[in-house]
Amino acid sequence: ASTTSFRPSCFAGGFGAKTKPKKAKQKKVKPSIVDELKRNSSPPPAPESPKLDRFGLPVVTEDDIFPPLSDDVIRTPVRNAQFERNEVAEAIQNHLGVNLNNFDDQGYSIHSEEGRKWKLNLLHSDPPVLTIDNFFSRQECEEYMHLVDSTSDEYDEGNTIPIVSPTFANSISRRTSTTYFCRYSSVPTLLWKAQHLLNNVDVHQFEEPQIVRYRNGQEFSWHYDEIPKVQLENGGQRLATLLVYLNDVERGGATVFRDLTALSDNKRGQQCKVSPKQGTALLFFPSFKDGTPDQRTLHKGEVALDEKMIAQVWIHEREYKASAPMDNFQADALAGMDALKERFLTQ
């Protein structure tokens, strides 16, 4: 696929730090007599001055950009690994949430797709982080990966368009993966499934769906998915992030939440981390349902040592107007979404 210099007004992906990095302060301390005596009797301690770059400026660390969350900020890991309907209902109450009417008491979807059911799992309670196994079939994953391979040079003729600089201009986060914006009409499966999973989402709330490809060694470092204030006019804040892992990634490529701990493999206290598994979806909420950003959702796509591909869509508070590819309208996906509903819900 070729890239183009076309840049939509709203860039994909996370928007990095909200605050500018602080410059490290260099204090001048006058040595006391005691210090002088110590200095003469023992070797000098290693200097604690900040690391300097080749211009003599202090090197900004990730902690400067995203200061660690204070312990006072409440975070609640899951109670146990088993699906508990009440626990999930409670977890999602202040967020856009999931339509639990479409799931049974064990977390399986009521509907099945060629004999398979989705399986909902709660990975973290507050803020809620969920995964859905079997969200996409292997065939659906392959079709989505193929959408990117078949990108046309003429961006307004293809189904997807590669975006050269997908992170927001002021972002300090590193993104080395490639993002492709999709025509709504080319991804009805993702949109119908998102709508069936979530609570009361109108098709107009969907941002341009994206396919992201990480090649060997690529990553998307710590960031928030929230939209910067200046861009809220178009659709308001992002209420939910839904991404689907399109392939298994043997080495690296996990989605990691810096400030959340997991109960995974029955070990407490590990960082909340999701390794890509083909067809599994990850759902979390960059903001509360009133649009207030949730500072606890700092996350990254860690370095993928093997190729990794995801399909991703954000759900806004209100109607969102797409900017790429040209003439990309949510309503163009409706016929395809209806066909899927017919196929999966009337069996």
Ligand SMILES: O=C(O)CCC(=O)C(=O)O
């Ligand atoms: O690739 C991932 O695992 C996460 C991607 C992500 O956070 C983003 O694109 O905003």
Ligand SMILES: [Fe+2]
């Ligand atoms: Fe993100």
